[in-house]
Every structure is written in structure tokens, then in C-alpha cells.
Amino acid sequence: MIEVKNLRKNFGENEVLHDINLTVNRGEVVSLIGPSGSGKSTILRCIIDLETITDGDILIEGKNLKDRKLKKEILLKTGMVFQSFNLFPHMTVRNNIVRTLKLVKKSSVGEAAKIAKEVLEVVGLADKIDNFPSELSGGQRQRVAIARALALRPDILLFDEPTSALDPELVKEVLDIIRKLKNERITMLIVSHEMNFVKEISDKVVVLENGKILEKGTSKQIFENPESHRVKEFLNTIY
Ligand code: ADP
Numbered sequence: 001m002i003e004v005k006n007l008r009k010n011f012g013e014n015e016v017l018h019d020i021n022l023t024v025n026r027g028e029v030v031s032l033i034g035p036s037g038s039g040k041s042t043i044l045r046c047i048i049d050l051e052t053i054t055d056g057d058i059l060i061e062g063k064n065l066k067d068r069k070l071k072k073e074i075l076l077k078t079g080m081v082f083q084s085f086n087l088f089p090h091m092t093v094r095n096n097i098v099r100t101l102k103l104v105k106k107s108s109v110g111e112a113a114k115i116a117k118e119v120l121e122v123v124g125l126a127d128k129i130d131n132f133p134s135e136l137s138g139g140q141r142q143r144v145a146i147a148r149a150l151a152l153r154p155d156i157l158l159f160d161e162p163t164s165a166l167d168p169e170l171v172k173e174v175l176d177i178i179r180k181l182k183n184e185r186i187t188m189l190i191v192s193h194e195m196n197f198v199k200e201i202s203d204k205v206v207v208l209e210n211g212k213i214l215e216k217g218t219s220k221q222i223f224e225n226p227e228s229h230r231v232k233e234f235l236n237t238i239y
């Protein structure tokens with residue numbers, strides 16, 4: 001589904017990703033963990049083409065992001081949920097979703113409104129359809145952001161610290177939605193510091209440090225029997 005091959009990324013003179021290789025297969029949940037500044041967000045941003053890669057290749061369903069002609073088609077297959085929700089504050093929940101569908105998929109208003117209702121049901125917020133983001137809790141806003149990503153029917157969803165901006169009591173409702181999406185076999189690539197959640201939900205875990213992959217393996221391997229001393233140290237400090 002996603003193949004990242006020998007990815008390098010420089011910001012000016014500074015190489016922040018060195019030779020990253022990772023694969024996300026269909027139906028899999030893969031998590032990226034590692035200290036702050038290790039390059040997790042940059043990898044996600046490269047995958048959705050928010051950053052231009054310096055070297056290497058990113059393939060989505062076998063198609064190379066470098067292929068200008070295919071770029072739009074490729075990017076329609078991915079959806080991203082950010083730490084900071086990024087909802088349009090002056091639009092209702094419904095219109096946040098309708099507007100995005102009109103912009104990205106050129107959907108008609110009628111069709112988009114129907115999809116908005118469906119995806120809000122998935123995240124348990126059908127009753128908030130006419131509310132504005134400011135009338136919702138942080139957890140509810142993030143669930144709207146997830147619904148908006150789902151509305152585009154992506155083949156893969158990327159999450160960049162989806163619960164980091166939330167008060168602790170609101171974290172669970174967002175994680176529960178991601179659990180539900182896993183049950184529906186949605187392919188996901190997740191960056192999160194919620195280690196218990198990462199351990200539980202991930203098929204594979206990739207540990208990064210200073211722009212390099214320290215280790216990758218199944219959730220069990222990484223959390224119960226990591227090979228790398230640095231991975232052990234990292235898990236000891238935060239888990
Ligand atoms: P993480 O998400 O793991 O905390 P990031 O991917 O945000 O790490 O950052 C990786 C490194 O790249 C950091 O050293 C960061 O300072 C640097 N970096 C990220 N974005 C930029 C940018 N737009 N310009 C310059 N340096 C950046």
C-alpha cells in the first residue's frame with residue numbers, strides 16, 4: 001500500500017531523514033515512534049507530498065509520487081489527521097466536510113451532505129452536524145477531523161499525534177475511533193506517544209532516532225523483546 005524506499009530529506013544543509021525504508025501493507029496498522037525531532041512528522045509529510053523529498057522513492061499502491069501526472073490520483077488515496085484538527089472555524093461540522101468534498105472531489109452538495117452524515121455516524125457525532133467547532137470539545141473536534149478524512153474514502157489514513165493536543169480525559173474517545181477503524185480493516189500509519197495504545201493496535205512498529213530507523217518489528221518484538229539497546233532505553237523513558 002505504501003512503500004518508502006531509501007528516503008532522504010534535507011532542510012538546507014541539514015539531513016533530517018537518512019535512508020528510510022518502510023512498508024505498510026493493505027489492512028495493516030503501522031506505528032512510528034521515537035523521540036521528539038526524530039523525523040516522524042517529516043516522514044508523514046513526505047508521504048502526503050507536503051514536503052519534497054531529497055532522494056529515494058515513495059510508492060502508493062505501486063505508483064510513484066514522483067510521477068507528476070499521477071500525483072493527484074495518488075494523493076486522493078491518502079488522508080491525514082493532524083494534532084491540531086485544522087477544522088475551518090467559521091463553518092459548521094457539516095460544512096467542514098461538505099466543503100472539503102467539494103474542493104477535493106468536486107462532489108455535489110447533495111452527495112457531500114449525505115456522505116457527511118454517514119461519516120459523522122461512524123465517529124458518533126451525528127448529533128453535532130449543525131454545530132460549529134468552537135461548540136465542541138477537543139476530542140469531538142478531532143473526531144470531526146477523522147470524519148472529514150474518512151469522507152474522502154482514502155485507502156490509507158495517516159495520523160500525526162492525534163491525541164497530543166487533548167486533555168487526558170478526552171484521549172480515549174479518539175483512540176476508540178481509531179480502534180473501530182482497525183476493526184474495519186482500514187490501513188493506517190500512526191505517530192503517537194500513547195505507548196499502551198501503540199502496543200495494542202499496531203501490527204508493526206518502527207522506531208526512529210535522529211532521522212534513522214533504529215529497529216522495526218511486530219508490536220510484540222519491539223515492546224517485549226527489542227534488539228537495540230537504544231530502543232530499550234527509549235521505551236524505558238516513556239513507557
Ligand atoms: P518529530 O515529528 O519526530 O518530532 P520532525 O519530523 O518534526 O520530528 O522533525 C525532524 C527534524 O527536522 C527536526 O530536527 C526538525 O527541527 C527538522 N525540521 C522539521 N521541519 C523542518 C522545516 N520545515 N525546516 C527545517 N527543519 C525542519
Ligand code: MG
Pocket residue numbers: 040041042
Ligand atoms: Mg512530529
